[in-house]
Amino acid sequence: MTTDLIHWLLYGGAMGLIVIGIVGVVTLNNIFRIVLALAIAEAGANLLLVIAGYRFDAIAPILTGSSANQLMVDPVPQAMVLTSIVIGVGIQALALALVVKVYQNYKTLDIGEIHQQLSTDIDNSSGVISLLSSEQPAGERPLPEPSAQHETAQLNQGGDK
Amino acid sequence: MNQLDTLLLISLITALISGLGRRHQLIGWATAILLTVQFLALLSISSLGYGGTVIESAVNLTILGQPLSWRFDGLSWFFALITIGAAMASSFFAAGIWAKKYKKHGGNPGLLQFAMSLNVFTMLVLLASGDLLSLFIGWELVSWASLLLMVLAGGIATQWGLRYIVYATAGAMSILAGIGIIYHLTGSFAYADLAAAASTFSTTHVVVLSLLFIAGFGVKMGLLPFHLWQAGAYAETPGPGSAFLGAISSRMGLYAMLIVVFQLIGLGKMIAVEIPFTFLSLRDLLMWVAAFTIIFPTYTALRQNDARYLLAWHGIGQGGYMMMGLLLLDPVGSAGGLLHVFNYATNQAALFLAITAVVYRTHTADLNRLGGLVNRMPLTFLVLLVGIIGLAGIPPMNGFVSKWLIYRSLIIEGMPLLFVATVIGTLGTILSVYKLIHNTFLGQLRLEHEHIREVPWSMLAPMLVVATIIFITGFMPGLVLDWVASAQAALGFTPLAYTLGGVETARGSLDMIWLCGVLFGGFGVGALLFYGGGNKAKRVHQLDNYAGGHFLTADTRYHYSNNFYAGLMHHIGGWYRGTFKWLESSLISIVSLLSGLTQILFHSYHPALFLLITATLSLYFFIG
Amino acid sequence: MRNVSALVFASGLAFLLLVITWQFVVGGAPMLIGEAILQQGADKIGSANLVTSVVLGYRGIDTLGEIAILFTASTATSLVLSSLSAKTSSSKKVVIRDDGTILASSASLFFPLLITLGMYIILHGHLTPGGGFQGGVILAAAFFLPLLAVPGRGVNHSGLALVEGFAGASFIIIGIIALFQGNAFLQPFFGHGEMGSLVSAGTLPLLYTAVGLKVGAELSGLLANLAEIGEIVPESTDLQASSMQTESNGS
Amino acid sequence: MNNIAFTVALPLLAAFLLPIISNSSKSAARFIGPFVLLAMLGFSLAYFNMLEHPVAIALGGFRPPLGITFHLDNLSLLMASIIPLIMLVLWPYANIEGYREESLLLLLAGSASGLALSGDLFNIYVFYELLSVASFGLAAANRTGAAFAATFRYLVMSGLGTVLALTGIGLIYTQTGTLNLAHIGLLASQLNNPAGLSAFALIVIGIGVKAEIFPVNGWVPEVYSTASPRISALLAGLISKLAVLVIVRLLVVAYQGPEALTLLLVLGMLGIIWGELSAWRSKDLKRMLSFSSIGQLGMVLVAFSIPGEAGMVAGIAMMLHHLVVKPGLFMLTEHWNGSLNKLAGAAKSSPLAAVLFMLFALSLIGVPPFPGFWAKLLLVTGLVEANTPLYLTALAVLLSATVIEAHYLMHTAIRMYSKGKKKQVKKLHQTPFTLTIISVFAVVLITALITMAPLGNKLQHIAAESSDRALYINTTFAARHTPVRKQISLIKQQSKVQ
Structure with a gap:
């Protein structure tokens, strides 16, 4: 019973954190909150790793005089989690720097507005009116107008204009 | 290094030289001469045209574990002859005075020559293919090389070219899928393995493969639902290029289809495949596709007011005759189909060159703005006349022979409905070529064309040579039937029993020498009567006309050419297109x-x- | 709409993930390599803290990658932020706000304590829980504290760069020295020493020192970079400049 | 001395020291990057030549399942040699503003070779993250508002992806208790259950963010349109392939069952459809190329989803082909950019670039005899050989996509060659080497075309080697540089390699 409860708590907690993080990223509009949601999801994944190395009634894997023959938990996931936390810190720092710059440029933290302005920027820089407008696309149909045939006839056959 | 390798090498060198020297003034002549050398190299293996054995290329490659090989047989030789011949005529035509004027108006004649010689090379590679993989490589090379020829005029031509390449890629992918399936079934790309394994294919496989290949190859032939690209793409190419493309380009589809579908998979199987809920077999279906390919594009040609488009639409329709003849699977019909490839190539080359000559002088191909040129350009008129007689399949020109063979076979095989369909097609052909010659050469001369002259000899000579070939092979079809028979043998058909003047079978015979003799005899008698019986003719100036008591000046239009066949078209309509x-x-x-x-x-x-x-x-x- | 579908799919995902994990037994993971390391880790490396043997020994290259990530993040952050600092440095108000004497003096009081604690944790990483990362973070905190207390005070970036450069380089160089001794890259050398003593476990303490300094410098740099942004209310001149830049670069 | 570790250590070392060096001498700092890349190239090529059969190298000198191993076979060494090569070609020699971009590029190179060589799941994750962070920095290096926003969105997607991948790794570790790929391969039977396959799915989707797998590739058009062409070339050409390589390794060692392959096949198929259709609809060159890149990676994925050696050889061929062609095409956008409508007359203003575009486009479509055709042929035969309805559907999708691809690429080419107003084509501020760089890719393509026969044999050899699961496992457990050879009693399962 207790094992079941612990099981649910641990695995449910880890998976819950991951899912909460993902839902946060999907549903939140504020980009700062999105960064936080990402951190929550990372925490969930880290928790899953730690659980993987857990065993009951075991001590930390540090050899001291008294711990000679005692059961120890798995040191590998601990090392992995250490690494992944540090990685997470680096990514979050970069994300925050980007949040700051995005805010300075677009004066908003709303992901929807940012996306709109970004699309406009890209469209402007490439000289396209809008991605979803009805302007001639790359694979537009090459149906020549019948009326144009006669005009070009002279050019192609080497005739005078 | 055997003769086949020599031929391919010369062809490659031609393409390279004309590509590298495409800015040079004399490149046109150089290309033409090199094409002649190719022609001679082809003649050196002319034994293939007379039942010789297959020549294997010494070049063999193995890429990714797949062997690639090339070889030439009677069928390849027959098609190669037409290819190089058409290219020679076009190249000589384009090399001289025409090039100067073309260049003056911003064209690049060197590029045109390069594109043509490249096309010849790729077509030879395709014709020489010795397994499915090299066939596909050759096929794609031809497709993309002809794109170059189609788009080099710029402007609207590029749009037609783009449309073409989309259709061509779709076709190529269909072929690739077919080849992939064959590879799965036989474990190799070799022809021999396919031929050996073909008998074990299940009906489903046969149907799927046939449809994939016929659709793929049919795109280039302009078979019915896939024909929309062709007319514009061919017509908008600069004149000599149109002649070359019209003469041979889409026949590459026929060649590949003959090799894969007829020879290797075996069309005979398709007779056995019944289409559910109909009385038709798969072959019947294809024959009806061929029949509609004859009828619809021909009547579309009738509607065209641009001479080049009119001819190009005919190219699609005539492909239907060839397909029809070959689908008949008997010696007579298949010989008719193959012979029509040759005949049609000569007709189309002559017609396109003649129209190009007209455009060269008048600067328009618009049939509503031409007329009465017969006195100004008599030799061009003669070439056009010979060409349209051939195209319409009227004696004594060569087109009659091939069409006669196809009709004959249809009757022998007992397919009256299809026979009627082809006759309807021929009717359309006659009507439309009459429109062509009437609107350009007959009737009233336009004021602005008052002072034009015949085109220079550098252009006339190739046209006349082609016209002569049309007449001679019409007079003595046996010359070509020699090659056709060995092509038939290479395909595995029973060769046709032929004579110099035609065919001699138990169920019908044709002797063109006899027929021509009667025909010209008749003309001679007529001429005798006309000139001997008091020639009352009086030459007047072309503009010296009056009607209803009123003198007509050149600016009064009495020549009925605008919206020709309006009444007929009103009844037919354009719903099918x-x-x-x-x-x-x-x-x-x-x-x-x-x-x-x-x-x-x-x-x-x-x-x-x-x-x-x-x-x-x-x-x-x-x-x- | 988006939220509804997100919730639907997320609950589906949560359900599926729980279905997967339901078959796992807590505390019953196979631990194949973990068990092996527990058994032979002490003999092979000589570090009392087996996690440290994994971090620096068995998975040393992971740690190299990790400090490289921190370095990359810091470089990328300063690259991202540099346009701002370059532009606003002239117009920035160089007013050093003093947030109170108590804060400032306690910050300077804690500074040596934190440094000592950080170095202690770094140097005992192979013996006790802790190590380069934890100690490095404390070091960074020591440097960040004055920044919090007295915002606007500059940070010696070139000094930080020097530390992080050499610390990172020494980690790799220790690994390469092992190579030149005929061992594998990052293989611990120098002998095991007596387990439990400060000088033991071969090169591990050296590596951890490098990691600690690197992490400390890296995080200080990152925090300083973020702190130097100041108020993130966009200035109108800056906006115009950046939007002009957008146009000129983007087109 | 196993110096392959230098391909990772050297660039990282140089990147760490670059700020210090550039403080003292700017000119010295400029030479370090190319020099280090040359050294990396030397090390990997030296191994490439020596290699007769695959070897594994235990880093840190620990016996394989415990320590981290680098797996050296033809495939990983090929990638490890291509990385410095491409970086050398795309290195910003002329327009270096500061050391930071250079530093990030070196970090990218180091992590990329680590990713190519590593034989440890978590190590792969670490290098993948390093690669990600470096690519975020590079994507934002333009420092425009749009670049920041696009990079942020990229970062969020990528971050979510890595969370999923880490979850997947956690699930694998929970089940097998090991991280070494070869050891996982040994225990593959334990992973052939819903939990194991789910771990695979999570890793595929997570890593797939960088591999431009549908539908987690929303960042692609944005980042490629806002980053500089060199970076886009690098991301589309190199980085995406390395991410695919990770998936392939996992597939070979542990997931050879049909379910995992089906997932890849379906994702790849959707990627082809979505990518090519979007490219067909796009209106500017950069976005067209980005979408086409998505489609191409879909094809790569479809190729790898074919079981056995046939899939491997097709996949590697598609991968290498795209690796050469896409960077070339992206570099062209340094020449012309912007709306396709304004490309008219581009061929007149720079004829060589237009010819190169044609060359790349033809190879991309798969016109024989260009290398793209052979790759596509391998893919087609592989799909037909697999011969299930799903694979045949994929074949149909692939072939129809090629038609669409031909349409938009040729339409663009024809626009370039059509006559246009003179001032319409904007020539960008370009570095002097742009055309040279594009030509390098073209020369590689043409060389591949000429040497197709030996190249094909080599390719088949590589594929045979890298699709051999038992070989991979044996190689790893025979890793060199394991001075301590104690018996590890706990690893019982390894006695029999399946």
């Missing part, structure tokens, strides 16, 4: 709609949602 256009544009609309949806997806500002959905669905896929 609209159908195919509608098909095409609805396909494109579907793609457009789908692509709009995909863009919306990429435009969504929450891509993370897709990640969530994908993760959930794929986990569900594994767990659920």
